[in-house]
Amino acid sequence: MDNLLTFSITVFTGFFAITNPISNMTVFVSLTQGLDKKTKRAINKKSNLIAFVIVTVFILLGKYIFELFNISIPAFKITGGILIFFIGFEMLQSKQSNMKSIDNVDVDEDIAVSPLAIPILAGPGTIVTAMNFVSNAAPIQIFLVIAIFGSMSLLTYFTFRLSDLIVKTVGNNVISVIGKIMGLIIAIIGTGMIIQGIKITFKLLS
Template identity: 85%
Template sequence: MDNLITFSITVFTGFFAITNPISNMTVFVSLTQGMDKESKRDINKRANIIAFIIVTVFVLLGKFIFELFNISIPAFKITGGILIFFIGFEMLQSKQSNVKSIKNVNIDEDIAVSPLAIPILAGPGTIVTAMNFVSNVEPVHIALVIGIFMFMSILTYLTFRLSDLIVKLVGTNVIKVIGKIMGLIIAIIGTGMVIQGIKIAFNLMS
């Protein structure tokens, strides 16, 4: 039971850091600027549902994908860890991708799918993190990962829905500081994945 609680806390921390709803809500505000409340709610809901479906598919089909492309768990953990580390490192450097820097958006464009669902909410870092949590684990762990990401999707939805109010109350500077903290956590998670991959590859697991 204690192991499941520890696992759940680790998964939640990883997902919260990589999806970063507090930092990403400023992106949502920018992308939906000029839209009415109903349109914002619709885009918010669809983006989170699509992101949840994408991550769930990769979680459930992770082992099949490994077998299909002959991917070993150590290779995945090392490569995925390096990818996640650099995502966190860029966040620490306050760098943003071109997707997150969009300021002018056509309201008729389906931004719920792209860029919100992909790659902001369900980008490579999120997918790699999710698949790492379910690699070589029991079905109960897979169910926990899906349930926790569902909770994260609901939390992100609520954060986006209250985004205008939160930005006014908290301010962009505090949000940037939170983004840097999340970047540090992501970099640490990435480093941990690399260490796990090396231990498994060389049979160093204790």
């Protein structure tokens, strides 16, 4: 039971850092600026639902994807760790990650699908993090990962819904600080994945 609790806390922390609802809220505000409340709510609901479905598919089919492309778990952990570390490092440097670039986005396009759902909410970092949690997981742990990401999608939905009020109340400076803290956590998670991959490769795990 304690192991499941620890696992759940780790998964929640990882997802919260990589999806970063507070930081992504500013992206949502900028993309939906000038739209009416009904349209904003529709975009919010659709983007989070699509992101949840995408990540869930990778969680459930990740094992078969590994087998199809002959991907080893150590190689995945090392490569994924490097990717996640790079995203966190960019956030620490106050740069918008290339994985989440929203330059030249046409608001007339279906922004709920792209760029909100992909790659902002369900980008490479999120997918890699999710698949890392279930790479050697038992069925109950896989269920927990899906449930926790579902709760994270709900949290993001309500954060986006209250985005205008939150930005006005908290201010951009506080949001920027939160983004840096999340960047540090993401970089640490990435480093941990690399270390795990190296340990598995050289059989250093007990």
